[in-house]
Amino acid sequence: MPANLESLHRFHSYCARFSSEVVEQIITEHTREDDNVFDPFCGSGTALVAALANKRKAIGMDIDILAGMLSEIKCEPRSHSDYSRWRQGFVLEIDRIFETIAKNIHLITTANLEPGMSWLVGDLKLHVPTLPKVNYWFPPELIAVLAAIADLAHRQDPHFEKVVLISLSASIIAKWPNTLSYAMDIDHTRPHRREQNLTLSQVRELFLKRLDRTLTCLSGLYDAYKAVGVSNKLKDYSWVIYPHDARQPSGLMPDESQDLVMTSPPYFNAVDYPRSHMLSVCWMNGHAPEELSSRRSYVGLHSSLDFDAVSWFQSHKAIYEHLPELLLHDKGLIRRLGSFFSDLENALIQTWRVLKPGGWAVFIIGSNVIKGERIESHRALANLAKVIGFNGIEVSPREIASPRRRFPVGPFGFNGPMKHEYIVRMQKSRLSSG
Ligand SMILES: C[S@@+](CC[C@H](N)C(=O)[O-])C[C@H]1O[C@@H](n2cnc3c(N)ncnc32)[C@H](O)[C@@H]1O
Known part of the structure; x- marks a missing residue:
């Protein structure tokens, strides 16, 4: 087993992250060295890191910009000496x-801080993010600092640009009061505002x-990859x-190219990723989509108003x-559930398409409680897999240790902290293709 990977993820929090240990075990069980591992909902890249550190090839995919960037830097880290050299010059610029x-x-007053404005402070040219309530979440001097650091990030080479933006994001998505914003519980679903007065030197110290x-x-990850020669x-x-x-x-993912799909899709009604990322993604000018909090394509979050649940459940009676x-009797809830299961079905169809014959897919999914009733998403997933044609379907429950895999608590689906999730395994037949 390679280095303790879990600790090397702890530079940026991400809701509902995998346990490194569990994914490493699954990856090593189902693949050999140099095989391809694909995570279509890669989030913060836990499966990708586990694959690389075990000398497997890793492909990740995510709808979320922050997830993509975070995964990307974990897959292309540099050595300790590269980072030290770069840091020396970078800190001089931060001090300036x-x-x-x-x-x-x-x-620096709120008057020149309207969303979308560009303004000059000395020779610093700063862009205020287009986030509508930017002045509500950040005090003026912090907006100036964050905009200046974001601008400095864009002048680094692509790897270091992401390193700076992710560190900026980590300074914002952090536990209050050690956060560079007025948002509490930002990594949860709905942030609350609480003012705090940080001096410029405290801001500098916190960011650095x-x-x-x-x-x-990242240099620890580099060492882990070096140890296995990748x-x-x-x-x-x-x-x-x-x-x-x-x-x-995706045209970038050829049919029958992957040995293992190892993933964890969003859980029904669980984490509002766009909302919890919006205060940090807004500083990633040039990377962030126009509409920062759009839920349009997020599984479990997008609108289901046009979804025909009656027809869908008619052709999926076992799930109903x-x-x-x-x-x-709750038609709205049934429609949202149908839409969620249909999203899982589409993700499974893509999984089938990219898997090599004989390849395995392993999905980790939680079954949350709505209005006191448990929705057995793992059972629905296993059922969909069977209809698509997967064999060897096996569902095993797993206890979630401590608060490592964090989920919001409250009316949005979870009846207290989540204690269990399910590992659903399935195999594409060796003979089948298409
Ligand atoms: C449970 S998290 C995955 C966490 C990941 N296993 C980790 O260890 O960090 C689910 C991920 O699915 C992503 N997601 C939601 N809808 C998506 C979609 N339509 N396509 C791709 N990714 C999506 C979310 O952005 C989130 O990162």
Whole structure:
């Protein structure tokens, strides 16, 4: 077994992350060295890292920009000495930013901070994000600092640009009060606002601490990849496709090309990724989509108003029969459930398409509680897999240890912290194709 990978993910939090240990075990069980592992809902890249650290090729896909960027830097880390060299020059530039902002602090008011405005502070040209309530979530001098750091990020080479933007994001998506915003619980579903007064030197210290943690973890990943001989061929061994909707085919993913699909799709009604990422993605100018909080393509979040649940459940009777009886009268809920299961079906169809004959797919999914009733998503998933043609379908429950895999608590689906999830395994027949 390679290095302890779990600790090397701890530079940026991500809701509902896999346990490294579990995915490593599944990957090593179902694949051999140099095989291809694909995660169509890769999130923060846990499966990709586990694949690379075990000398497998890794392809990730996600609809979310932050997920894509986070996964990408974990798949292309540099050595400790590369990061130290780069850091020396970068910190000098950071210091210049803070000096300029301190000198011009009297000019920085909300008047020149309307969303989408560009403004000059000394020789710093700053762009205010188009986020509608940017002034509500960030105080003026923090907007200036974050905009200046984002601008400095865009002047780095592509790897270091992402390193800076992800560290900036980690400084915002952090537990209050160690966060560079007024948002509490930002990594959960709905942030609450709470003001705090950070001095410029505290802001500098907080950001650099995050940056250093990013560099330490990334160089640790580099060492883990080096230990298995892939650190010098990461360009051939990994690839992250984003933003891409896993329900749709991607021309970049050939048919029958993958040995294992190892993934965890969103759970019904669970995590509002666009909302919890919006305060940090807004600083990634040039990377972020126009409509930052769009839910249009997120599984489990997009609108289901046009979804014809009656027809869908008619052709998926076995799934309907397993829905809790007490919920059947709630037409809106049934429509949203049908739409969610149909998203899983489409993701499974793409999984089937890209798997080599004989290849395995392993999905980890939770079964949450709605109005006191358990929705058995794992059972629906297994049923859909059977209809699509997978063999050897096996469902095993797994206890979620401690708060590592974090989910929101409350009315959006979970009846207290999640304690269980299910591992659903399936195999594409060796003979079949198409
Ligand atoms: C449970 S998380 C995966 C976490 C991941 N296993 C990890 O360890 O970080 C589900 C992911 O699905 C992504 N997602 C939601 N809808 C998607 C879609 N239509 N296509 C691709 N990814 C999507 C979310 O952005 C989120 O990153």
